[in-house]
Amino acid sequence: MREKPLSRDFFARPAREVAPDLIGVTLLVDGVGGPIVEVEAYQQDEPASHAYPGPTKRNAAMFGPPGRAYVYRSYGIHWCLNVVCLAPGRADAVLLRALEPTRGLDAMRARRGVEPERALCSGPGKLCEALAVTGAYDGLPLDEPPFAFLARETEPEIAVGRRIGITKAAELEWRYGLAGSRFLSRRF
DNA sequence: CAGTGGATGCTCT
DNA sequence: GAGCATCCACTGT
Numbered sequence: 001m002r003e004k005p006l007s008r009d010f011f012a013r014p015a016r017e018v019a020p021d022l023i024g025v026t027l028l029v030d031g032v033g034g035p036i037v038e039v040e041a042y043q044q045d046e047p048a049s050h051a052y053p054g055p056t057k058r059n060a061a062m063f064g065p066p067g068r069a070y071v072y073r074s075y076g077i078h079w080c081l082n083v084v085c086l087a088p089g090r091a092d093a094v095l096l097r098a099l100e101p102t103r104g105l106d107a108m109r110a111r112r113g114v115e116p117e118r119a120l121c122s123g124p125g126k127l128c129e130a131l132a133v134t135g136a137y138d139g140l141p142l143d144e145p146p147f148a149f150l151a152r153e154t155e156p157e158i159a160v161g162r163r164i165g166i167t168k169a170a171e172l173e174w175r176y177g178l179a180g181s182r183f184l185s186r187r188f
Numbered sequence: 189c190a191g192t193g194g195a196t197g198c199t200c201t
Numbered sequence: 202g203a204g205c206a207t208c209c210a211c212t213g214t
Contacts, residue, residue, distance in 0.1 A: 040206070048206070058199055075207050076197035082206090095206060125207050165206055185207095 006149040011067040011142065015041035015085040015092035020160075020176045022083070022094060024152035029131040030145070032104030034121070035152070037178040038097040038185060040163045042082070044090045047168040051091035061139045062091040069147070071128075071138040078125025081133050083142060097124045097164070097175075100183040107132075123185040159188040 006025065011018055019041040027033045044051040050059045050072065061070040066086035070093050074080045085092035101108050101120040108120045108130040121127040128134070142149060157179040162170060164186060177184055 042206070050206075053200080056200070072206085073196095073198065075195080075205065077195070078207050080206065097206090123207070163206075167205095 004151045005143065006151055008067065008143055010149070011083055012086040013066075014087040014090075015043050015094050016174060018083070018085045018092075019094045019174070020158050022096070023158055023176055023178050024154070024156040026102075026148075026150040026152075027096065027099055027131075028103060028148040028150070029133055029137075030104075031148075032107050032131055034100045034102035035178075036096060036099045037181040037183045038099075039176050040095045040097060041092070041174040041176070042095060043087060043092045046172065048163065048166040048170070048172075049091075049093075051093070059091070062093050064139065066092075067142050069133075069137050069140050069142060071133060071135050073135060074125060079128035079134050080124040081128050081131075081137070095124060096127060098122045098177075098181075098183055098185050099127060100178075100181065101130065118182050122183055126185075161188045 019039045022036050022039050024035050026035050042049040051062045055063045066084050068084045070082040070084050081096050082093040099121045112120055112130050121130045159177045159179040160173050161175045162173055163175045177188055
C-alpha cells in the first residue's frame with residue numbers, strides 16, 4: 001500500500017519523538033510538496049520556544065489539541081509552519097524546515113520564481129512560500145485537506161544537530177534531518 | 189564559499 | 202520600542 005496517511009495519533013506525542021519520525025514523511029498542501037528532510041523540535045520549558053512565555057494570541061494553536069498547524073510570521077516577511085504535538089503539561093511543536101520538492105514542481109517554481117530545485121523548499125520560509133502556506137492555515141487540522149501527511153515506506157538515516165537561527169537554548173541538538181540530503185537548509 | 193546587513197510587520201513588554 | 206524559529210543580495214576572498 002502506498003500513500004498511506006499518518007494515523008491520527010502520530011502527532012499526540014512529545015515533539016522530540018515526533019520530530020525524527022517526520023523525516024521522510026511526505027507533506028502535501030493541496031497536492032504540492034514532497035518528503036520532509038529537515039525539522040526542529042520546540043517545547044515550552046525551553047526559552048527558544050514561542051510557547052515559553054505562556055499562552056498568547058500568536059501561539060494559541062500551540063496550546064490547542066495536537067495534530068494541528070501552528071503558522072506564524074517570521075521577521076515580518078516569511079511564514080513558518082509547525083505541527084502541534086502533545087506532552088504532559090507542556091506545549092510542544094515541530095517546525096518544518098525543508099522538504100524535497102517532488103510534486104507540483106511547476107506550482108512551486110511559479111510561487112518561488114525560477115530556482116534550482118534544491119532551493120525551492122530549503123528553509124522554513126521557502127517551504128511555506130512554495131506550498132502557499134500562510135497565516136490562514138494557523139490552527140487547521142493536519143489530517144484533512146488542504147494538508148496531507150503520507151507515511152514513509154523505509155527508515156531513513158537521521159542526522160542530528162543544533163537548531164538554526166536562534167540565540168537562546170542554542171546548544172540543544174533538537175534539529176533532525178535526512179542524512180546527506182541535497183535539500184537541507186544547511187548541512188549538518 | 190563566508191560573512192554581513194537590510195527588508196519587513198507583528199507580538200509582547 | 203525591542204526583538205525576532207528568515208531570506209537574499211552583496212561584499213570579499
